[in-house]
Amino acid sequence: MMQSAGKRLVSRVALRGARHSIAKSATQLSAKPLALAKAVPSARSVHTTAPALQVKQTAEWYRTETRGDYARLSEADIEHFKTILPENGLVTDVEDIEMFNTDWMRKFRGQTQLVLKPTSAEQVSKILSYCNDKKLAVVPQGGNTGLVGGSVPLYDEIILSLSNMNKVRSFDNVSGILVADAGVILEAADMYLAEQGFMFPLDLGAKGSCHIGGNVATNAGGLRLLRYGSLHGSVLGLEVVLANGKVVNMLSKLRKDNTGYDLKQLFIGSEGTLGVITAVSILCPQRPAAKNVAYLAVESYEKVQQAFIAAKKDLGEILSAFELMDGRSQGWVQQHCDLTRPVDTESPFFILIETAGSNKEHDDAKLEAFLEDVMEQEIVCDGVVASDETQFQNLWAWRERITEVIGKEGGVYKYDISIPLPQLYNIVDDLRAVFESKDMISKTDASKPVVDVIGYGHVGDGNLHLNIMTREYSERISQVLEPWIYEWVSKVHGSISAEHGLGLIKKHFIQYSKDEDNVYLMKQLKNAYDPNHILNPYKYI
Amino acid sequence: MMQSAGKRLVSRVALRGARHSIAKSATQLSAKPLALAKAVPSARSVHTTAPALQVKQTAEWYRTETRGDYARLSEADIEHFKTILPENGLVTDVEDIEMFNTDWMRKFRGQTQLVLKPTSAEQVSKILSYCNDKKLAVVPQGGNTGLVGGSVPLYDEIILSLSNMNKVRSFDNVSGILVADAGVILEAADMYLAEQGFMFPLDLGAKGSCHIGGNVATNAGGLRLLRYGSLHGSVLGLEVVLANGKVVNMLSKLRKDNTGYDLKQLFIGSEGTLGVITAVSILCPQRPAAKNVAYLAVESYEKVQQAFIAAKKDLGEILSAFELMDGRSQGWVQQHCDLTRPVDTESPFFILIETAGSNKEHDDAKLEAFLEDVMEQEIVCDGVVASDETQFQNLWAWRERITEVIGKEGGVYKYDISIPLPQLYNIVDDLRAVFESKDMISKTDASKPVVDVIGYGHVGDGNLHLNIMTREYSERISQVLEPWIYEWVSKVHGSISAEHGLGLIKKHFIQYSKDEDNVYLMKQLKNAYDPNHILNPYKYI
Ligand SMILES: Cc1cc2nc3c(=O)[nH]c(=O)nc-3n(C[C@H](O)[C@H](O)[C@H](O)COP(=O)(O)OP(=O)(O)OC[C@H]3O[C@@H](n4cnc5c(N)ncnc54)[C@H](O)[C@@H]3O)c2cc1C
Ligand SMILES: Cc1cc2nc3c(=O)[nH]c(=O)nc-3n(C[C@H](O)[C@H](O)[C@H](O)COP(=O)(O)OP(=O)(O)OC[C@H]3O[C@@H](n4cnc5c(N)ncnc54)[C@H](O)[C@@H]3O)c2cc1C
Incomplete structure (x- = not known):
């Protein structure tokens, strides 16, 4: 018509x-406005279902990684952390701790006994320096909205939450350069900027909970990457605390600076495995x-x-x-x-x-x-x-x-992939054909395990969300999906994780997007920055 | 009025x-159009003054770096390179070699006896693997338009010129993603894109000679960074050959790919010290x-x-x-x-x-x-x-x-600096005041060494070109300028090299823009990627 x-x-x-x-x-x-300097409401505010304790511990069903040779938390450790942080900087209460242990999807649940909430890079430095000496493992946590199980412990890693580091440090309304603590909530940063006629160059569904530090740590893409580009272009500087406690000041407020390797880039998208991001300097466009x-x-x-x-x-x-x-x-x-x-x-x-x-x-x-x-x-x-x-x-x-709606029929298998534009949608048709050939798919026939295969996403960025709606989670479906999907993506030189990252669940599939040489260089880097592997173990590579 | x-x-x-x-x-x-697949006219085409041989050898006057413990080129080495490259891939003739030995400013002149011109990443790989084994030093060279003495040897380093790697590999006119050899001349790339209604996201005065690989190696900024952003955002992938000859394929054609550390970023702005860039994948905007x-x-x-x-x-x-x-x-x-x-x-x-x-x-x-x-x-x-x-x-x-015109009064001391916008122009006034207080400046009085102090630049990017026009180059002037300028820039947390890079001449001033921790991490990286330091020695850090 x-x-x-x-x-x-x-x-x-x-x-x-x-x-x-x-x-x-x-x-x-993100509808609810958040005070910028206030302690931030946690990702919990977006959970509407069962309490955290009902989520199965990841270690019970995810058996790929055994507990590493890390120290176990002792009373003496806790006493030591009390000398570094104010009283409300430690969370040890079993109930209170659960919302930090459980992820946004209510899929992953760790076993930490301690959450630390520093308020400055110096405190982060003291914490990491101690943990590195004692071989205590640590998971940096932002708004805990990550979708790959990276933001919660697998075993008893200590959670280092950035949520009490939530101040804007400076904003220059001529250049549009914002410098802020890593724990500032994305929406709070954007509202602060709105008052000055500017905007944060990133927007995503989790903006009411996720931190700008978490966004940088995951190299989040979001809804308007097409226009405002990637964080690799807009982030101008970072303050990072390395595993050994060294505070590295790369917090440049300059658009141009060609004095040496651009080290901050390594931390963009490193998902808490190379260092803890404590502050971000970023170029913000006019609203x-x-x-x-x-x-x-x-x-x-x-x-x-x-x-x-x-x-x-x-x-x-x-x-x-x-x-x-x-x-x-x-x-x-x-x-x-x-x-x-x-x-x-x-x-x-x-x-x-x-x-x-x-x-x-x-x-x-x-x-x-x-x-x-x-x-x-x-x-x-x-x-x-x-x-x-x-x-x-x-x-x-x-x-x-x-x-939201595609979850209402049962389980959803979700894949967040990049594919060259001309082939982008083919994978949806191909996958549907696979299920059809196996007589496993029907919208109406409840005896078939798969309800529907759907595709949507950021076409402008070559980023497809491939979703398989099922009546149940089952081995049989998983076996059709993997490695089939990864192999398909790999054949067209796509990415098996366009924006959500590797975290826990994609760690063992990196070879479909990166070859051995790349993985070798990544491991070399990890070993150089975190030789004891105390930062976010079991994840990423 | x-x-x-x-x-x-x-x-x-x-x-x-x-x-x-x-x-x-x-x-x-850049006025002259250049055929894309043709061997490229060298940077020489922009030289209008004395022949190369009249430029003093850098080693005669720049005494900061002594020759490293590298092997000296032998007949056997040359014979070996002949097995890797076609006959026209080696330049050994004393006259022919001089244009590669001398830089665009006619300020720096090296002493190489051999220029190698590979046509593929495999050939680059074989060359580097051999040089690494034999401890032969190598200077990667693009269009040789760099302004900090980084693109020519200091002593007898072999020059590895990318000028025979000059083909477009692919272009997708839906996504605007171009993949091309590193040796494609910037203007040729832009003209190719123009035919398809696209443009290269970078433009600079040297575009008729510089290579896109050289642009990436120097993280060039140019005239329209304000609009199209930095290469850290627009470069999507690189093919790089490491010092040991390993060809690392990071040549992604995807806008989004969060599978591991973004290693390609390290090579953007690394000025030939970490690896040789052989191909570039880049996102190009509509014209x-x-x-x-x-x-x-x-x-x-x-x-x-x-x-x-x-x-x-x-x-x-x-x-x-x-x-x-x-x-x-x-x-x-x-x-x-x-x-x-x-x-x-x-x-x-x-x-x-x-x-x-x-x-x-x-x-x-x-x-x-x-x-x-x-x-x-x-x-x-x-x-x-x-x-x-x-x-x-x-x-x-x-x-x-x-x-061009400010050179007509005598010598010009040039500084390319980044300064936070509110203070940007202050340095020009302050420096003029210093010369005035010392009675060293006059436009008309020929007995004064300094003619004028001028400032211009990319305000939108916080990038100032500070130029000191003099009647002569002299120790007395240098002593007023340095470290005064670097200290001034350092005090406002600016950059002593906004876009031109470090090369040979800024190497020893990096501490004014980067602290010890940063320099330590950079050296760590250099040692990991090029343990024998065969790539562009005496430069950068
Ligand atoms: C509803 C919803 C919509 C989403 N939409 C998008 C989208 O459009 N695009 C997209 O890219 N992503 C999207 N995501 C996922 C995205 O990764 C996160 O929302 C966000 O970027 C993570 O920020 P966070 O502060 O919650 O980090 P967390 O979830 O707390 O952590 C994520 C990872 O980063 C690490 N980390 C966090 N903070 C730091 C720090 N300060 N220093 C070092 N490491 C740190 C953690 O260890 C973990 O590995 C969405 C998630 C949800 C729930
Ligand atoms: C007239 C003029 C105007 C300029 N304007 C600007 C400007 O506006 N903005 C700006 O940022 N710069 C500017 N420059 C300097 C700028 O650095 C260069 O013009 C350009 O980016 C360098 O490219 P090239 O191919 O000539 O590299 P070269 O000069 O050949 O090399 C520069 C450095 O990169 C390394 N290198 C080159 N190619 C490779 C490779 N393939 N792999 C690894 N290393 C490599 C070299 O070893 C050297 O250290 C200008 C220069 C001139 C002469």
Whole structure:
């Protein structure tokens, strides 16, 4: 429908947008504003299910790693830490400790008996220096929203929580350079910047809980990497405490500094295995004055790519997100959320496009030109545009609620992969075909283990979220998925972990994305920085 | 003048721009198009002065480093290299070799007897593996346009030139990801991309000669870092040959890949001391459809900063350059180039603003709004705008010709420093005051050693080019400059080398920008990757 009616699409937009009134999405963790300098609410605030104690200890079912030759925590150790930290800097109470031991997904649970909450790099230094001498293992923890089991202990590692290091150190509103403690919550940092007309160059669903230090430690990508680039480009400096307690000051506030190897880069994405990040210096862009969101139906993956090319051409510098949702994912959202579809068309693909710019009128004109373009060329067959904040949220809900709804049928196997753009969606079709050939998949027949295979993600970044909805978690399904998925990704030189990292669960699959030489060099680095392997053991490499 | 006439400024622009017809600038190295797959014209093409042999050998006057305990090249070595490379892959002729031995500034001259020109990573691997075994020192060389003496030997190190590795390996016009050999000339890469509607995310004066591998090896910044960010963000992958000959494939074509430490980052800016870069994978933006350039007079450095804030606000996503030229620098350009000033106003500061966007009409409107804004607020007191390519070049000439003209009075001491924006220009005034207090400076009195102290640079990046124009090079001047400048920069936590790197001449000053801990970690890294120190010895750290 509407193939020749580019203009109509644009003009009926407001009406369409206004029709919806989507209930606040469960994935909107970030709605509640947080005081910046206050002790931060933990990731727990996003848990709505069973108490932590009901989560099985990881060591009970994850038998790949045996406990290393680390010291066990003694009373004397605790007494020593009391000399370093104020009284509220130690958590030893069994109940209180559980929320630090259990991860956001309620999948992983460690056995720590001690959480330490330093308030300065010096305290972190004293803690690590002591732990290194005594061979006590340590897990650095930010907002504990990581998705690969990296932020909680496997055994009895001490948790070093950055949550009491949560002050902005400086902000220069000419250059846009922010320097802040690692434990500042992402949303708090962004709200602080908003007051000055700036924004944090990163945005993700966990923003109400995750720390900027955790973001750097995981090299988080998020929703607007397409526009604001990777943290490797925007982070200007770090303060890091090494395993031996040495505080390394790399906290540059300069955009340009070519005096020696750029060591801070090593810590970006190192997931707590090379050092503890205690402060971050980062370049923040101006906050855009105008935003638009469009939701479009597209008939083939070929046309999704054409739409991406057209968006880059017509929207150019204001394109801030280009997200793909397949038709199946949208069907599940509709079924579980009781929402009216933004467009009537049934379609195998939908895309969500966001623009962010400094001039509303210009942005609207660019978006209109783009829409005319893709309608005339029959790249897009239907669509709506939101222009106020409510409509904006409503359309984003069709992308953001996917994670929530696909869990409602049973278990979900989740893969976060990078694939070269031309092949991006093929893996979804191929995997479905595998399950079909084994007669294992049906939406309605409850005797089949798999319900659906869906794909969505940040197309603009070549990043696909591949999700397998099942009626149960089972060995039989796992055996179909792995190593099949990793081999598929490896064959097209993709990444088996686009943004979530390696943590505990991807550690043994790194060879699918990195060859022996790379892994050798990584191990060499780990040995140089943390020879006793006290930092986040059992994880990463 | 014109404080209340924002609109007039805009409307008389075309006239102003058209008046000028600036002769082709000597710094426009890049005017000549270069065939991509052809052997590249060397950096020599930009030399207009004496032949290479007249440049003093560095070792004669730079006595800080004695020759290391490396093997000396033998006939047997040459015979061995002949088994690896085709006949034209070895340069041994005394005359032919001199252009590789001498640097772009004609300041540094080495004593190599052999230049090797491999055509593949395998050949590089065989060369390095042999050199590492035999303890033969090697200098990797790109376009040889580096400005710190890093690209030529100090003694008899073998030169490994990447100039015969100059093919594009692949380009994906959906994602904009280019993979190319390290020896592709920057301008050739950009012209290749232009045909597909894309651009290289880096531009600099040496683009007609420098290699993309050399750009990565020096972490070059250039004219549009403000807009397209640093190479740490845009480089997606590298192929590198280590000192021991191991070819490490980190040539990812993915925007997102969080599987382990981001090792490629170490080689960005490592100036040939950690490994030889043989290929680069890089994310390239769309080529902008529209460009504008404005040249504005500003009465104080305070107002320069206000103009920068206004530019970020009004021009937002289309701001692609914000350059500062002080009034003195413009005076020298006028005096030596016989050009009519773009604006009549005498002013202590001028700024050059460039916009690049996808829609000409929108960009013009944004620029007009910005100009009205800064004129009404009396931030800017006069200015012109160029809108076609010729006017555009004419205005850029007032920035680009500075380097050339300031050399015409005698010697120039050049410093390329980063300073936090609020203090950026202070160092120019302070240094001038030092020379005045010592009665060493005068524009007219030929008995004074110093002619002028000028400052210009990439304000948007906090990067200042501090230049001291002298009637002679002398110990007396050097002693005033150093360590004074380095101490000044160090006090404000700036960088003593914003983009040019360390090379030979800044090696011993790194402590002004990096503390002991950082230098220790760098040396640790160097020892791990190149234990025999065969790669670019005497340089960097
Ligand atoms: C709802 C939701 C949405 C998400 N969306 C995205 C997304 O769009 N893009 C994306 O990339 N990720 C996403 N994630 C995962 C992402 O990794 C995290 O949300 C976030 O970056 C981690 O920050 P954190 O402070 O919670 O770190 P944690 O979970 O506490 O820790 C993560 C890892 O970093 C280490 N670490 C944490 N802080 C430090 C420190 N200061 N020093 C050293 N090491 C440290 C830990 O040891 C651990 O290995 C999402 C997660 C959730 C729950
Ligand atoms: C007119 C002019 C303008 C300039 N403008 C700028 C500017 O705006 N911004 C800026 O940042 N710089 C600028 N520069 C300096 C800049 O460093 C170089 O122009 C460029 O980046 C170096 O590239 P190249 O191929 O010439 O490298 P070379 O000069 O050949 O080498 C530079 C260093 O990198 C190493 N190297 C080169 N290639 C490789 C490789 N493949 N593998 C490993 N190591 C390698 C060399 O050993 C040497 O240490 C300018 C230079 C000139 C002459």
